[in-house]
Amino acid sequence: MAIRHIAFDIGKVLIHYDPHLPYRRLIPNEAERAWFFTHVCSHDWNLEQDRGRDWREAEALLIEAHPDHAENIRAFRRHWREMVPHPIEGTVALFEGLIDAGHDVTMLTNFAADTFSEAREMFPFLNRPRGVTVSGEIGLIKPDKAIYDRHAGDFGLDPAATVFIDDTLVNVEGATAAGWAEALHFTGPEKLRIELLGLGLIS
Helix, strand or coil, X not given: CCCCEEEECCECCCECCCCHHHHXXXXXXXXXXXXXXXXXXXXXXXXHHHCCCCHHHHHHHHHHHCHHHXXXXXXXXXXXXXXXXXXXXXXHHHHHHHHHCCCXXXXXXXXXXXXXXXXXXXXXXXXXXXEEEEHHXXXXXXXXXXXXXXXXXXXXXXXXXXXXXXXXXXXXXXXXXXCCCEEEECCCHHHHHHXXXXXXXXX
């Protein structure tokens, strides 16, 4: 079946994301910073904000466990904009080209609801697709099958005619498990361009 729908992830696909950017200033020592991201503001902790947990609750939980790191814990949300400094221009060019060519483009992202609102202000191209499913707004998160089913249902996508693009392999595998026709593991704009060309979506 021909591809009729294209769904993009956002972080590390359309916009650069690196939480180390402000913390290189806040925690200059590399080993201390690595410990902080492993044991305090960890990936799993941040993922719960993507699932919908309020930042105040998230901060309170960590500050109770790590009171000596209270300021650096609060800094994660406070300096969030520094973590997303610029778009990934090559991907954005492909993304906007697909929209301009009349393709059905949506976005499916693990993102906290409030920071996504800020991202839309910072990067207006995020307002161009037909729609977006934001994990933090609906309480579902990739790679759980439920969020792929929800996205397809909300936007009338035929999974067997949908391609999904994500930088995280388990999320790519989640789309495949949900029955989506193609799931592309994003590693860079040039590889994505070649894959889209192979699918006949660009020329």
